[in-house]
Amino acid sequence: MPKIVSARVIVTCPGRNFVTLKIECDDGTTGLGDATLNGRELSVASYLTDHVVPCLIGRDAHRIEDVWQYLYKGAYWRRGPVTMAAIAAVDTALWDIKGKLAGLPVYQLLGGAARDACMVYAHANGTTIEDTIEVAKAEQAKGYKAIRLQCGVPGLASTYGVAKHGARYEPADADLPSESVWSTEKYLRVVPELFKAAREAMGWDVHLLHDIHHRLTPIEAGRLGKALEPYNLFWIEDPTPAENQEAFKLIRHHTTTPIAVGEVFNSIWDAKDLIQNQLIDYIRATVVHAGGITHLRRIASLADLYQVRTGCHGATDLSPVAMAAALHFGLSVPNFGVQEHMPHTDETDAVFPHAYSFDDGMMHPGEAPGLGVDIDEDLAATYDYKRAYLPVARLEDGTLCNW
Numbered sequence: 001m002p003k004i005v006s007a008r009v010i011v012t013c014p015g016r017n018f019v020t021l022k023i024e025c026d027d028g029t030t031g032l033g034d035a036t037l038n039g040r041e042l043s044v045a046s047y048l049t050d051h052v053v054p055c056l057i058g059r060d061a062h063r064i065e066d067v068w069q070y071l072y073k074g075a076y077w078r079r080g081p082v083t084m085a086a087i088a089a090v091d092t093a094l095w096d097i098k099g100k101l102a103g104l105p106v107y108q109l110l111g112g113a114a115r116d117a118c119m120v121y122a123h124a125n126g127t128t129i130e131d132t133i134e135v136a137k138a139e140q141a142k143g144y145k146a147i148r149l150q151c152g153v154p155g156l157a158s159t160y161g162v163a164k165h166g167a168r169y170e171p172a173d174a175d176l177p178s179e180s181v182w183s184t185e186k187y188l189r190v191v192p193e194l195f196k197a198a199r200e201a202m203g204w205d206v207h208l209l210h211d212i213h214h215r216l217t218p219i220e221a222g223r224l225g226k227a228l229e230p231y232n233l234f235w236i237e238d239p240t241p242a243e244n245q246e247a248f249k250l251i252r253h254h255t256t257t258p259i260a261v262g263e264v265f266n267s268i269w270d271a272k273d274l275i276q277n278q279l280i281d282y283i284r285a286t287v288v289h290a291g292g293i294t295h296l297r298r299i300a301s302l303a304d305l306y307q308v309r310t311g312c313h314g315a316t317d318l319s320p321v322a323m324a325a326a327l328h329f330g331l332s333v334p335n336f337g338v339q340e341h342m343p344h345t346d347e348t349d350a351v352f353p354h355a356y357s358f359d360d361g362m363m364h365p366g367e368a369p370g371l372g373v374d375i376d377e378d379l380a381a382t383y384d385y386k387r388a389y390l391p392v393a394r395l396e397d398g399t400l401c402n403w
């Protein structure tokens with residue numbers, strides 16, 4: 001058996017923070033897992049180093065399911081983003097090791113390719129409708145078949161998720177949370193105009209997506225979904241907070257615009273009612289935040305029974321290790337929908353050399369054994385952790401609100 005002899009947490013900040021777990025076996029085989037939890041990175045690093053790593057030493061790296069159960073049931077304290085990101089990192093690293101030892105890419109271990117490649121969606125963010133469409137057309141010219149559009153809201157100084165024109169998208173932008181002002185009324189006026197203009201400028205042969213970022217009440221989300229129906233969106237994402245899964249019934253009563261939810265989910269229990277009641281169309285849980293490849297497959301299997309497809313979160317605060325895992329997962333599950341793609345910076349790609357590739361709007365994890373991602377530890381060590389928080393939003397009267 002490949003015995004685990006060491007496990008180390010590597011924190012690096014090539015432009016943004018990433019937490020990576022590296023597990024090593026007695027024959028020298030290593031595996032990587034992403035454990036990055038944006039804005040709360042060091043809590044997962046500590047959970048791993050202080051509480052998980054000591055339990056891994058000496059275990060059989062092949063027993064992925066048993067290790068998963070050991071860390072989940074054995075801890076007594078279940079679920080939650082910190083715990084599940086830590087379990088995910090271990091799980092992902094063990095799949096990486098299993099693939100390397102078998103001499104096969106991870107997707108082959110998961111049943112083989114269920115499609116040629118994974119469709120990915122790009123991002124078009126702009127301060128105005130015109131800017132956004134200009135960026136979207138540029139992404140379409142690169143071959144993307146699906147594009148998420150977010151534009152600034154007239155009358156609001158800034159909007160989360162919308163970078164200043166030309167700047168990279170990076171929501172964790174300050175060493176204490178920055179604050180922005182939010183107005184649902186103003187937002188609801190601009191979004192239908194954005195998609196009307198986008199269809200006029202770009203036609204109908206491209207999938208258009210939009211992220212609402214949990215900001216609306218269910219009835220407001222129903223109203224927006226209905227207003228967007230003429231523009232045939234691929235999905236609206238996170239229309240309302242999903243702690244109350246029932247709330248989605250109200251949205252469903254009012255619109256046929258497809259709904260995607262789940263980037264903040266960390267277990268199948270967060271998604272169970274949404275899936276079983278067919279209240280969503282795409283489940284956005286990810287490898288890193290939802291317990292690894294093992295648990296995400298369980299979620300996907302449940303979703304498949306109800307014709308809910310996957311649409312994994314893939315913002316740049318998920319490392320290339322998570323991106324690779326998402327592509328192996330996406331290539332192999334029967335109910336793949338789409339994968340989010342936000343290219344990492346050159347600095348990040350240099351720290352994490354990888355085998356996955358983009359071609360004509362599709363991505364493939366590559367044929368390297370395991371996940372096909374490495375970490376240049378010397379380079380990683382040159383980038384010190386830098387505290388960075390996600391922002392908060394307030395209504396115009398100062399009330400803290402969802403974002």
Ligand SMILES: O=C(O)C(=O)C[C@H](O)[C@H](O)CO
Nearest residue numbers: 038171211263314315317340
């Ligand atoms: O990519 C998305 O859909 C997001 O909503 C990005 C998130 O805000 C970001 O990953 C939070 O860390």
Ligand SMILES: [Mg+2]
Nearest residue numbers: 211237238263
């Ligand atoms: Mg989102």
